Amino acid sequence: MSHRRGSEVVADARYDAADGGALPPLVPEEVELLKARITFDITAKFTDRQRVLLAAAGAVPLALLVGFEVGEGATAVVRTGAVWAAVMALVPLGLAVNRRYRAEYAARLEAAGYTTVTDPSGRLRYVPPGGQLPGHGNPLA
Template structure:
């Protein structure tokens, strides 16, 4: 962060709370959360320099009060409400990485191997094929439940973000995102970073 350049950090199996705490700490040192994406089996979080005067002042103050922060020293305390807002943004962004159609396609592909494996374990020949198809269909029947839960989460977090003054913006690829109060997306020149 001392370089002042945008950061792209990958992590395996992070929780939204850990990502939110990371982004909140970055805010304390003059950065802003920009996006979260899937990169292989890891999560990629992007934070960018925040050019606003409040961010610069906060960063200077925290660097003065916590000079050893970059070397494992004491860090500033995080405001719980800032972490919760970032958790809402990250959760919403994770929930909009794929469209419902893409989610169904990915689920269909993802359940082939488990269904085929179970079918082969439980039978042989034509019986294995029938069992694999039945198991695949049974697992695919759960996809609408997952989609409904995902929609409910997106609706809940969208309400939290709107209440905090965030504005919905649709990216050129059709992905819905929420931008901070003031209407400028984080990133160079106010563009969303993907």
């Protein structure tokens, strides 16, 4: 078995962590790249329009809970509407933060030599140099 240490591949003894043996050493740069790849995938999962629709749908139960907890009748309806509007006013901030994270992690991945590919569902993904999307290889080759 081999593992990567920096840019070199090092051969070593088999790691039998399941039997209480040692785990392979972690390479901090590789962990950070994996974190960047996962974060990019999460931030690119939905379009901005889908995020707005999800926020609007998620804000309704929250607004109903808060609005009817504080009052009843017309006052509760007005407070429910105010809470919903307040939550929806925060949506553009959330979209901006998401775009910033996506751009930051995309820059890290590109600097490390990752390339962009479009998966079958149309989402932009990053793959390591010489890599491919999961499930697109021939396991019998």
